[in-house]
Amino acid sequence: MRTQAEYPVDVLVVGGGINGAAIARDAAGRGLSVLLVEQDDLAAHTSSASSKLIHGGLRYLEQYEFSLVAKALAERDVVLNSAPHIVRPLRFVLPHEPHLRPEWMIRAGLLLYDHLGRRRAHTLLHSRRADLRAHVAGAPLKAQFATGFIYSDAWCDDARLVVLNALDAQARGAEILVRTRCVRARRGAQTWRVHLRGRDGATRDVEARALVNATGPWAASFLDDVAQVPHARTLRLVKGSHIVVPRLYDHRYAYTFQQADRRIVFAIPFERDYTLIGTTDIEFAGKPESVRIDGDEIAYLCAAANRYFLRPIAPADVVWSYSGVRPLLAEDGVAAAEVTRDWLLDFDDDAGAPLLNVFGGKITTHRRLAEDALDRLAPALGNTQGAWTADEHVHLPGGEFADAQQPGEESFEQFLLATARRYPWLPEALARRYARAYGTRIERVVGHARRLADLGECFGADLHAAELDYLVREEWARDADDILWRRSKLGLRFAVKERRRLEHHLGVEGNR
Structure with a gap:
């Protein structure tokens, strides 16, 4: 019996991060035949190196990214509903420092954040001002932090989110190949001819009616070296690193710490006995697979935590660290921390078989990105089935116990x-x-x-x-x-x- 990939598949997705897995899932759910290939493990790189948050991005309001924040908050609701086992609400405490941002600005920002995320107010609590001298979240903090603001977002297991999207894609008919590299892709008038090589040396030739480049930090080099397709897109690679230390406090709140450089650093309860602290934003010029945290980043994150917590930490306290490369859209003259986290879908079917390139994006908005991708790609393949993944009755594998009427x-x-x-x-x-x-x-x-x-x-x-x-x-x-x-x-x-x-x-x- 022939496997699905021995004759033309509708969609070949290259890249097993969150965007690739979500696109494969959406496409399979619309009745398209799908093959996803990933050169390493699912979520092996950027998609397992996030801050583990499903959030709107409060700090992006300062950059007037209102549309991105609104999209992200809407997606926060969908993801909370679709995978309640690996995604859960989380309350954040933002200690107030008047010399960094005035109270009126924080109040206004949180009011707008609540308004943009109002769709499921019955699930997530609204923001409020708090007296940290009397609140449990104030106990681990230094005495000068007497006032704070509390708001809602969500935490997720990012790598498992990728796996669940791949599992759902497979359940709907997709084929998932890990440790399989796409070494050559040649475009024809009607199909792509693609040569695959497994880590064991086995090779496979595939025809696909459409090709999706969801290779994240490798998106530009994939076009240059594998597909040999001319393009004008430039990605800006930004390294984000995190550290994990023994638990710094006993309660369930997370913290949002403002820094003098106007960056934000999170401190988040992690795996019962630990605290996760991150992230950094540093220009990165190396190979994405070689990314590692450096001493300056560890020192920066320790110092960020020490500005707020009574209990100091040092590099020797770090029990684990991880780094990832964010593939962001290039913007001239913009600091790394301020580069947009929005995405761009570059669709081209003028030069032959359809090609869809995914540039940018963030884990929170993966489902919406995939939906937008299929809304553009499916019609070119003669598929008229509509979007389906936002339905409140649709859950990722394992999340079927969710009740749409219950938080x-x-x-x-x-x-x-x-x-x-x-x-x-x-x-x-x-x-x-x-x-x-x-x-x-x-x-x-x-x-x-x-x-x-x-x-x-x-x-x-x-x-x-x-x-x-x-x-x-x-x-x-x-x-x-x-x-x-x-x-x-x-x-x-x-x-x-x-x-x-x-x-x-x-x-x-x-x-x-």
Whole structure:
């Protein structure tokens, strides 16, 4: 039997980050045949290196990016509803510093932010002023921060968001190939002829009626070196880095810290026992796959936190760090922190088979970007099916327990209670982690287990063989980094010898 890709597919998507996965999902849901190829793992680069936020971008209001903020806030609502297991509301505390921004400006900005995001006011609380001397969020802060402002946004597991989009695309008929490089693409009048090479050396030739370049930081070089298509677009690569330190406070609030350079740094509760701090914005001229945090960035983020928190941190306190390259639209004379996070879809079918290039974007707006992409691409392929992913009854895999009439966290907590009743033998922390990571797909992880021992060998932390087998079998995980840093964050709790044992079991050598 021939595989889907042995005859012309409708859409070949190159790039397994959030935009590529979302485009593949939308296209498959409209009835188009889809093949997605990714040279590394899903979310291996920029899409797993975000601040883990689904947000409107409060600071973009200062740059008069009202349209972008409005789009992002609308998408915040959709994503909260579609994946309530991996996306949850989060309250942010912004300590006031009069010499940086006057109180009236912050009040006005938050009022506008609330107004632009008013669609689901029953889910997210409005902003308000707070006396930090009496509020729980004021306790970890230095005494001079007596006044603050509290507002709502959302947190997400960014890498899992990519995987869920790919899973949904596959469930709707798409084929997903990881560790498969598109090494050559040649445009014909009706189709693209594409040569693929797997990491194992196996090759495959594919014909596609349309090609989508969703390669993120590689978008321009893909056009130059692989597709050999002339273009006039220039990407500005900006490095963003984060650090993780032992937990700096006990409550559930996050912080938005204003810096003297007018940047914003977030401090966010992370994986129960840690605090995530980021991000930086630095021009980047190297190869995207080689991006790493440097000492100056670590020092900057430590100093940013130390301006506010009573408990100081130093580079020696950092237990993990990560960096990513944001592919932003080039704007002359604009500082890296102020470059727009909006996107551009460059569609061309004049020179032959359709080509759609994705430039820019942010994780919050991935679904809307994909919808816009298919609204342009589908008609060129004779497809008239309309947009579908914003429907409140449509959920990403595992999020089917969501109730459109009920706030996401309440819906999740009810699901968690049901999970505990169904699997009473699961330790509470493990049941919560499974529910958060997999939602209703937890049954695919647990299988027919009736006691903890039935989950098989424990490789470290609470990673059992049953979960490992599921990730390899159904979520394209191949090596230790896929499992410990993208499908989960268990790498924070794994000892070196435990990681080596995991690598041995997988039959691969670690690259971390």
